Amino acid sequence: MFKPLDPLLHSELRLAIISILLSVEEADFVYLKEQTKSTSGNLSVQIDKLSEAGYIEVKRGFVGKRTRTVCKITRVGIKAFEEYVESLKGYLNLNK
């Protein structure tokens, strides 16, 4: 039987954010916006959703006079991502 796909990750922008954060130690809002080609408003909403679920950690600080939001994946996020990929493999018959 197929495992259900985590609805929080099975969305284009949230999956993109998690995939980027998985391959780096941390990334800021501007970097994520550039990489995902998303709008600030949408990105902000999706970051909040991932943060509320405990998948990512968000730190807000200042660089000079500018605000800087830095995101980092958590252990919970890594586990959720691994489970999501495992489920995907099941759907795509990649599990041998």
Next chain:
Amino acid sequence: MEEKQLNEKESLELIAQMIRNTQLRIEKGNGIPFLIWGYTTVLVSLAVWYLFSTTGNPNWNYLWFLIPVIGFPAMMWAIRKQEKGVKTYIDTVISYVWIVLGIAGLVVSASAVFLWNLPILFIVVLMMSSGTAITGLIIKFKPIIFSGFAGILLSFLCLIVKGYESILLFALIFLVMMVIPGHILNWKGRSHV
């Protein structure tokens, strides 16, 4: 990109694409830290050599402490200016290597000035060239690997050459070990490796 549902295949493609884009972007080389520490060390060494050799006054050796006094704020400035929006695991590992070497270098230099008579130029070159070689291996950049190992070998010359000339030798080794590969790293980046 929007908040849309993907099919399974699209999900896998998106994951692969995001990871690939991130990897490509962080491949760009950055030789600024090598240039800051390299040039600072070379210039301070030349100043110490000139003032010490012309006056014979050993108090000019205190000028060595200009290296961290100039180097650390310059590094902080460069880090802020170069904010690239992303920090990789490689960045963290390299910074830990240099924090440890920097602390050890500062402690051993202070000991040499205030406590014991140590072959400090040899020790510092050996430590910093080891750090350079480790950094080169981590970022897989041949000129940095080569200059690091060259520095390790050249450090032993500091045990052989005595007197004021040893300071000039020290400056020359830093030029070869940090300044030149730092420029190469900036120039070529890591894309060709």
